[in-house]
Amino acid sequence: MVSTLDLRPSTLKTLFVIGTDIYKATQLLESGELVAIPTETVYGLAANALNESAVVKIFEVKNRPFFDPLIIHLASVDQISDYTRNIPEKAHLLARHFMPGPLTLLLKKKDIIPDLVTAGSPLVAIRIPRHPVSQALLEQLSFPLAAPSANPFGYISPTTAQHVEQQLGELIPYILEGGPCEVGLESTIVGFEDEQVVVFRKGGIPIEAIESVAGQAIVQTHSSSNPSSPGRLESHYAPATPIVLGDIPELYKSYVGKKIGIISFQNPYPNLAVSARVILSERGDYSEAAKNLFSGMRWLDEQSLDVIIANWAPEEHLGRAINDRLSRAAAKRSH
Ligand code: TXA
Numbered sequence: 001m002v003s004t005l006d007l008r009p010s011t012l013k014t015l016f017v018i019g020t021d022i023y024k025a026t027q028l029l030e031s032g033e034l035v036a037i038p039t040e041t042v043y044g045l046a047a048n049a050l051n052e053s054a055v056v057k058i059f060e061v062k063n064r065p066f067f068d069p070l071i072i073h074l075a076s077v078d079q080i081s082d083y084t085r086n087i088p089e090k091a092h093l094l095a096r097h098f099m100p101g102p103l104t105l106l107l108k109k110k111d112i113i114p115d116l117v118t119a120g121s122p123l124v125a126i127r128i129p130r131h132p133v134s135q136a137l138l139e140q141l142s143f144p145l146a147a148p149s150a151n152p153f154g155y156i157s158p159t160t161a162q163h164v165e166q167q168l169g170e171l172i173p174y175i176l177e178g179g180p181c182e183v184g185l186e187s188t189i190v191g192f193e194d195e196q197v198v199v200f201r202k203g204g205i206p207i208e209a210i211e212s213v214a215g216q217a218i219v220q221t222h223s224s225s226n227p228s229s230p231g232r233l234e235s236h237y238a239p240a241t242p243i244v245l246g247d248i249p250e251l252y253k254s255y256v257g258k259k260i261g262i263i264s265f266q267n268p269y270p271n272l273a274v275s276a277r278v279i280l281s282e283r284g285d286y287s288e289a290a291k292n293l294f295s296g297m298r299w300l301d302e303q304s305l306d307v308i309i310a311n312w313a314p315e316e317h318l319g320r321a322i323n324d325r326l327s328r329a330a331a332k333r334s335h
């Protein structure tokens with residue numbers, strides 16, 4: 001069979017919107033444009049954090065409410081003090097251990113960070129990605145990058161350049177290719193209250209690892225409806241197909257006759273006649289499971305299913321962040 005290259009305009013756009021040209025990304029960002037960038041957690045939709053008209057475009061393209069603040073991304077730990085002040089001792093400690101990496105610190109911002117980025121909060125979220133492509137890009141730039149996950153607001157975060165292209169490809173000039181994300185879940189977000197570490201979002205660094213470095217039991221914020229941190233909203237990271245959570249064989253019985261997909265942490269349930277199955281990690285490995293979660297949810301969402309049934313991961317290590325994302329994906333949408 002002879003295959004020919006399809007050169008219709010939409011295909012051409014797709015061909016050129018994804019690429020590996022860091023120089024091109026640098027130029028676009030310097031001129032106030034958006035570029036989707038790979039990080040080790042998920043792909044981000046980046047703009048010059050110090051340029052308000054560039055940052056506004058992020059909110060527009062994502063359809064994100066302005067009350068939802070953005071994380072800023074820096075090239076190295078040394079730059080944190082350029083943008084923040086009164087850094088607590090425990091923040092230094094965590095930065096030394098986990099940065100670059102999937103950790104975000106909430107710190108007091110300096111005036112140079114626009115209020116638009118922090119949605120008026122005196123705190124700014126700081127992250128140093130360890131993906132070699134985002135590192136190389138940040139090293140070329142003279143400003144930090146504001147970057148939320150590169151998905152429409154409320155949907156699943158992208159873990160490949162193709163995921164970004166499918167949803168935002170028509171709206172942004174360039175997507176930097178960096179391969180599938182190694183971690184696959186967003187960063188863990190921590191803040192500091194009375195010199196104690198408080199977790200605001202479970203993510204790519206397990207709480208147990210933070211506890212052992214911080215030398216304290218971690219306090220978790222429980223508010224799920226605080227509008228100042230929508231990543232914690234009950235319904236978020238959600239596919240269009242309804243998701244129900246619990247014991248897979250039990251739930252299966254109540255959906256007989258429907259087109260069912262499953263997300264199972266480990267057990268493949270070979271005897272269940274389902275239309276599509278995503279097994280996060282047959283060997284029960286948390287990192288492998290985390291890496292597969294969002295791409296698995298996206299794939300299931302493309303299979304025209306009536307329902308996705310999923311079970312919980314064990315509630316420890318990255319299993320906690322996996323369960324957090326599953327429960328938000330399963331939560332009924334209020335909008
Ligand atoms: O791994 C990640 O963190 C990815 C990559 C691209 O870095 N970014 C990411 O960004 O997940 P986003 O915007 O999708 O989620 C960031 C979360 C939001 O829930 C936001 O409300 C919260 O961080 N956040 C950001 N700045 C904050 C601030 N100043 N105070 C409280 N929460 C903040």
Ligand code: MG
Nearest residue numbers: 148149157231
């Ligand atoms: Mg997000």
